[in-house]
Amino acid sequence: MTLRRLTNTAIRRRSWIIGFWLILAACFTPLAAKLPDVLGDHGLETDGQYADVQRLLSQELRMPEEPVIVLFHNHDGRSSRSFGQSIANTMSRIGQISGTLVASSPLERPEMLQGEYAYATLAILPGSMEDKQLALERIRGVLTNSGDVKATLTGKPVVQQDVNRLSRTDLQAAEAVGLPIAFGLLVFALGGLLPAVLPLAAGGITVIVSMGMMCLIGQYSGLSLSVFVYNVIPMVGMAVCIDFALLMVSRFREERQGQKADEALRRTMITSGRAVTISAGCVALALLGTLYVRMPIFNTVALGTLVVLAVSMLVNLTFVPALLYALRGRLASRRERPHPSGRLWRTLANAVMRRPAAAVTFAMGFLLICMFPIRSLEVGVPGPQSLPQSQESRLAAEAFALHFQPSSVSQVWLAVKEGPGSRQAVESIRHELLRDPYVVQADIKEGHLAGGQGHRWISVWLQGDKAANTTMQWLRERDRQYADLDVKIGGEPKYDQEVHDEVFGRMKHVLLFVVLSNFLVLAAAFRSLFIPVKAIAMNLMSIAASFGLLSWLFQGGRFGIEATDIAIMIPVFIFGLTFGISMDYGIFLLSRIYEGYGETRNNDRAIREGLTASGSIIASAAAIMIAVTAPFALADVSGVKQLGIGIAAVVLLDATIVRMLLVPALMKCFGKWNWWLPFVRS
Known part of the structure; x- marks a missing residue:
């Protein structure tokens, strides 16, 4: 017309x-x-190795794809026993919330407790966006913030x-x-x-x-x-x-x-x-x-x-x-x-x-x-830095990073498909990584899938921030190096690199x-x-x-x-x-x-x-x-x-x-x- x-x-x-x-x-x-x-959410997602590895980590190492973090702060210096009891009470209440699983707790893993800080990770079960939002609100509702111990939520779902x-x-x-x-x-x-x-x-x-x-x-x-x-x-x-x-x-x-x-x-x-x-x-x-x-x-x-x-x-x-x-x-x-x-x-x-x-x-x-x-x-x-400095989820994320995730290092996961010779391949890759001056630590982790259906895992700690150009370049080089092998690379640094390269x-x-x-x-x-x-x-x-x-x-x-x-x-x-x-x-x-x-x-x-x-x-x-x-x-x-x-x-x-x-x-x-x-x- x-x-x-x-x-x-x-x-x-x-x-x-x-x-x-x-x-x-x-x-x-x-x-x-x-x-x-x-x-x-924001929609900054790529159809790459990061998403595959996150899914595999959830299936084989019981690590949530997008964990919700409960950060405990013993700011008044209560005894370790009293602090632990407060954590146990909170985790017990969270465990009763439908649609939520406790993935890891400082009561079972001592490395999740550092001085006056401790943290637990939760998994929100798959469901509609409304179900996930409701689960987060229920978790917030059972957190106890007494005068001595403060519990706050952070993690990607909470920040989003x-x-x-x-x-x-x-x-x-x-x-x-x-x-x-x-x-x-x-x-x-x-x-x-x-x-x-x-x-x-x-x-x-x-x-x-x-x-x-x-x-x-x-x-x-x-x-x-x-x-x-x-x-x-x-x-x-x-x-x-x-x-x-x-x-x-x-x-x-x-x-x-x-x-x-x-x-x-x-x-x-x-x-x-x-x-x-x-x-x-x-x-x-x-x-x-x-x-x-x-x-x-x-x-x-x-x-x-x-x-x-x-x-x-x-x-x-x-x-x-x-x-x-x-x-x-x-x-x-x-x-x-x-x-x-x-x-x-x-x-x-x-x-x-x-x-x-x-x-x-x-x-x-x-x-x-x-x-x-x-x-x-x-x-x-x-x-989290996209939120105001006074926002509780940002403050918790910064405290968590300060005490449990030093900015001088970043973690990458390597998943090697189970099969004939995979054990030797994993050992060979690990020894090669340890000779890399950019690698701080490389440990082999065992998955939970039986019958040779899963993967062998290598946890790699790299020098530098997860979003540093040197970290992203290291990941690109590993992609080229492992192109002919059945190896997937994941972790937050991989996510940043994939988003950066796609854009x-x-x-x-x-x-x-x-x-x-x-x-x-x-x-x-x-x-x-x-x-x-x-x-x-x-x-x-x-x-x-x-x-x-x-x-x-x-x-x-x-x-x-x-x-x-x-x-x-x-x-x-x-x-x-x-x-x-x-x-x-x-x-x-x-x-x-x-x-x-x-x-x-x-x-x-x-x-x-x-x-x-x-x-x-x-x-x-x-x-x-x-x-x-x-x-x-x-x-x-x-x-x-x-x-x-x-x-x-x-x-x-x-x-x-x-x-x-x-x-x-x-x-x-x-x-x-x-x-x-x-x-x-x-």
Whole structure:
């Protein structure tokens, strides 16, 4: 269906269209509220050796795949006997909880007791996410924290439960701050309360329907949705949909000056509607590129964002036009009053056109300064440190690591398949490992499976942190060394190495797909070779500059932020989301320039008029995007904080330095070559 036909449908069937979306939103509201209940963990999982070894360790060495750790602290110096009795009482109560098994206890293994600290490990039996959450709550309920002995929970399941809970409160806090600011900006940009309500209503419907759809997908598809879906859908849905709707409403009110409502709506749809369609296509292609990284966190977040993008486009091409026409009499722009910021943007356009070389030099220099800290960018797999420093599960994890897991060493497991000659093979591998200067200790462990069906195990302790580059390189070398043997490698260092290799090993495929696909879309849309190249290069520069700012801010611990590495998924998220989102502003600007050039064939005039006409909308759209995403800087979960700040930084740089200075200056320098496409007549 063409944009013209959509316009005619919106005019003739406006009441049906508006009613359909309102009823759909009402039906999906209960489902949207249930979305947190169907979410899984973060989804940083690989289909590699680590998962296989964890499963085998559980079967053969009775080690839980994801243990829950109960940390006991005898902080008042009770006697060993009294401390042991307190532990025994607690473990007895835990043992009576259904769905829970005690995997190991300090009462049976003295090495699990060090001074005033002791720990036990628990296994949560397989079941639904709701069953596992309920089991954790029951464990918390039986922990006794007397004045002398304190028992706290930690471990991956506990940390993830806290991340899920805090993610919900982070979203509520961000919405409480961001939405009123966004509404105020809409009122200012559109000059009235009623026009400002339209984009906000469109954004609300988009988010509700999208979250409801993802709830259905999580319930009935068997797909484990990453917890990040819960934050990304509202963040992206409100920001993108409001920007699209702002463009539509603003253009309609502009076209209403001197035209009837139906003709103004048709003009709006073939100009701004076209820009929305192209923008949505570019965002979708950027998100599809992240699917090359074969991990649930990227696949499900990409799926959720594609859903919200599709709903946003449909809302803006059906609901918004229908609402514009239904309210046409009350949305008419005041004819005699010029655009309040038109003079400012015309002055800026004239300054850039007079001195394009100076504008390019300033903009490029500023972006390069922002990029400079990217040299020291360090990424890591998020763990308990992603939680606030006061969070109980993080404090327990840090105390456990301090007393029972020295950071100077890390443990790796080697599983050798039972078979003829396997005993000799294990001894040979162990002796070879002991000659390795990087190996501190290597011990053989016996499994519990009989009949030669299991594995022979080697516990290897390595020098250095589990996430150190030297540790990961050692593991890669062992993979190559044991490639022809029936040997699997596991342990937390292997997990970090597999996640790191999956993300960075596939980024070249992501980049290639996103760049080529966006180039083809933009070349076809604007009939130009230079414009797509420039747009893509500018996007990459904005994103690189934001990475530099993130590194400077988080790794340097500026402005009271705890010094920490960037979560490994954040650069991929920022690239996938902002490459397309920042393209919106480029398309808003280029569409007006392209429109003007098509009418006048005068490059300089088209650039000047395009910047004058779109500058206010781009600034307003960017301000709204920042208002929606920047409040996530207040989040308690560091990954959410990094994502919100990263997106806001890209948008700010792209909408100001790039779109207002660099793009028009470069287009001035290239003149008629802006519109050259081989084998196509201009």
